[in-house]
Structures are given as C-alpha cells and as structure tokens.
Amino acid sequence: MSDYVLSCCSTADVTRELLEERGIAYAYFNYQLDGQMLKDDFGQTNSPAQLYSKMLAGADAKTSQVNVGEYVAHFEKFLTQGKDVLHVTLSSGISGTYVSACAARDQLAEKYPDRKVVIVDSLCASAGYGLLMDRLADLRDTGMDIDELAAWAEEHRLEVQHWFFSSNLTFFIRGGRISKAAGLVGGLLKICPIMDVEPDGSLAVKEKIRSKSRAIARDLQKMEELAQGGRNYTGKVFISQSECLVDAEELAHRVETTFPHIDGPVRIYPIGATIGCHTGPGTVALFFWGKPRE
Secondary structure (H helix, E strand, O other): OOOEEEEEEHHHOOOHHHHHHOOEEEEOOEEEEOOEEEEOOOOOOOOHHHHHHHHHOOOOEEEEOOOHHHHHHHHHHHHOOOOEEEEEEOOOOOOOHHHHHHHHHHHHHHHOOOOOEEEEEOOOOHHHHHHHHHHHHHHHHOOOOHHHHHHHHHHHHHHEEEEEEEOOOHHHHHOOOOOHHHHHHHHHOOEEEEEEEOOOOOEEEEEEEEOHHHHHHHHHHHHHHHEOOHHHOOOOOEEEEOOOHHHHHHHHHHHHHHOOOOOOOOEEEEOOHHHHHHHOOOEEEEEEEEOOOO
C-alpha cells in the first residue's frame, strides 16, 4: 500500500468505475447549463445524450474548472489521513485548473508541514489524460514513490498522442475555435478537421479532411506513423466519442486489425461534460503511446 494518493479530475474522461478500480482519486469539474451549476460527474446528472440534446436545442453550456477551495477540500481529505497527494491536472493549455491546484497546494503547506502535495500538469486532455493516469497507476503499483512518479509523468506525458476529428462543427464555431466562414464552408463540403494536442497542451487543427471515413483512415495512419513500435505497438489504446459510437467502433475495429499486439481491446469512453460542452456531438478521439509530441 503506497503512502500517497494518486489523483486526477473527472475530465480524464474514463469511467468512475475504472478510476476507483485503479485506486485513483478524483475531483469533479463543473459546468453550467442555462445557468444551473452542475458537476461533470461521469454522466450521472446528464447523460451525454441528454447533454447534447439540450445543447442542440439551444441550451447555453459553459464550463468551470475546479476552484482553489474545491481543491483544498479534495486534498485535505487525504492529508488528514496522513497521506501525501500526487495530483495530475487537465492540460494547462486548455484550462487554468493547474494554477488553481498549485494555489491550493500552497495554502495547505503551512497547515500540514509534514505532508506533501505534488501537482503535475498532464498536458493531456480527455481520455488521453485518462490513458496517462492508467499508466501512472501501473507504475505506482510497482512501488514508485511520489517524487519518482511525478518525475516520470513530467518526462513522459508528451508521449500520449491525441488525434481527433469532428463531423459536427457547430460548437467549435460557437467556441471560436473555427471561424463562422470556415465552419460554413466546412459544413457544405462535409469537412472533418483533424486536430491534435500540441506540446504546450493546447488544441490545434492540423488538417482538413472531407468525410468521416477519410478522417477515420487518417487517424489510423497517424497512429501507424507515431505509435511506439509502429504496427508492433503493445500499449493500450483509448478512444473517446461524443454521441457517435458507430464511428468510434469503426476506428476501434481498424486499430485492432492493424495493431494485433495492443494491450487488450480498444477501450471506448464517452466524452465528459466539460470537454463535450466545447466539442458538442460528433467528435471521435484516438489516444495511444507514441513518439513525443513536437
């Protein structure tokens, strides 16, 4: 039994059951739907289908990171038990939650001088963040101490590759990630932008592909180019999706066929409310261990 707690946020976009099975604590992000403050609670309050239905009907959706007070309460649960905490945050390239977590750590340092809270910026998002947490749990279970594990995370976090596309640009346009003009043209031409997470943890449009089938093929091609070991890749593969399970299953099938040595079947997870408020429905994201992002 380790003397520290490994922790993340609900924006890791895996299931609550997986995090609990792996012994990973978590804090909830927040979001607002037509002014009502809600928890990003793995779809318990609003299932993905309910959330996207409300968004498509015109509901105003806004996200809110874990604030300093919420982090203080989350960390203090473990500090009072005599446990240190290693908390890995959602990428600072898309959220200010890393700053909030560090502020909470600093507030608690004087009150608990014999305890330690270590904060690591994942520079990852959605189930890519979840894939990193899953590996960290493996390494913790081998006996890595808190400082060794934090150092490993910072050294290897950019090896988590994120490649995703969307067939519905509505909410990318609303959020300002794609211009209205580009979105209009993209919709008419059935463009699916191929995006990734950059080394600084921000999102970037890399290519513009016509049709979902070609976008799926391009994601698969990027994995062939970048995965550790190429087609002999032996790591885990996670996919997240927002109300387009058929597309995600098609990509998963092609990954399993192309990479016969992967660790178990491809795991498919729904995109959670925080990320989903920005993507809306129609997004498929592929995550695997690969060459460091550059």
